[in-house]
Amino acid sequence: MSVFEHRISYIGERALLLDVAGPMNVDVQKRIWAMAQLVGQHGGVVEETVPCVHSLLVVLSPDVQPEAFRETLDAMWRQVEPLEAPGRLIDVPVTYGGAMGEDLAELAASHGMTIDEVVKRHTAPEYTVFALGSQPGLGYLGGLDPALATPRRAVPRLSAIEGSIIIGGAQAGVLSCTSPSGWHIIGHTDLKVFDAEAEPPALLAPGDRIRFRALEVIQ
Known part of the structure; x- marks a missing residue:
């Protein structure tokens, strides 16, 4: 082994x-x-x-x-033998670009891609929740297309809103709480991934799988 x-x-x-x-x-x-x-x-x-x-x-x-x-x-x-966590497949509907996806155009240009190509590459994989951390309910997602990997912003934003669809380095994610963030914001979902009043409060768990689905792409 x-x-x-x-x-x-x-x-x-x-x-x-x-x-x-x-x-x-x-x-x-x-x-x-x-x-x-x-x-x-x-x-x-x-x-x-x-x-x-x-x-x-x-x-x-x-x-x-x-x-x-x-x-x-x-x-x-x-x-130790690998643990095959069964996980759930969770659909995440996303509005890409616009006021709540303000980094999409810049990220696309930095990779020499069109906005539509970035969205196609972002929605193509099935992501895996490796772990939760950084803020309550935030999943660290593996599976991002390497062509979309982007270093984090040199100057973090003081406030990125809950539900922001983000890319930082080789990871993708969904912000679970409004907070400062150095990740690039390419879209937004209304799906709530953390609710302190829910049981369990975090929607995601390690081993879960995620598919991002484009509801709208604002150029």
């Missing part, structure tokens, strides 16, 4: 971080999901696990020395 190159670092006095280098890879992420489940079964030793994109934070119980668990964590990574 191939083992993806990884490292384990000490975080603070009683936590370990396992992370894997390289571009977003769903096979790596399936192993991270599996590790979160497996490591979490070590009651009395592990207090909390926090999976993210290609990484897993393991917070140990106060009486456990990180050095003592590091080798165990390493051995588990080498043996």
Whole structure:
């Protein structure tokens, strides 16, 4: 079994971080999901696990020395089988461009594409929710067409509205809350991906799949 190159670092006095280098890879992420489940079964030793994109934070119980668990964590990574999270397929209707997709034209021009080509490439893949983070309910999505990968803005916006369809680096996403953001805004959806009064409050979960669907393209 191939083992993806990884490292384990000490975080603070009683936590370990396992992370894997390289571009977003769903096979790596399936192993991270599996590790979160497996490591979490070590009651009395592990207090909390926090999976993210290609990484897993393991917070140990106060009486456990990180050095003592590091080798165990390493051995588990080498043996763990990928977790095939069933996930749901979620349809995200999008209005591209216009006042709520203000970066679409500039992003298209930067790649030598038309607006319609960007929309076609953005709606073509089936994305995977690798993890939630940054803000409540925000999914880090893998699957973006590499031709649309765009470095984040040099100057972040102070306010990007909830529901903004965004691209940052090789990732796509949907803003779950109105907040500052350095990601490029190419459209907007009325679908609510986070509602504090709902159960569960986050619409997305790791392993879910997303398809963006163009309702309208404003040139």
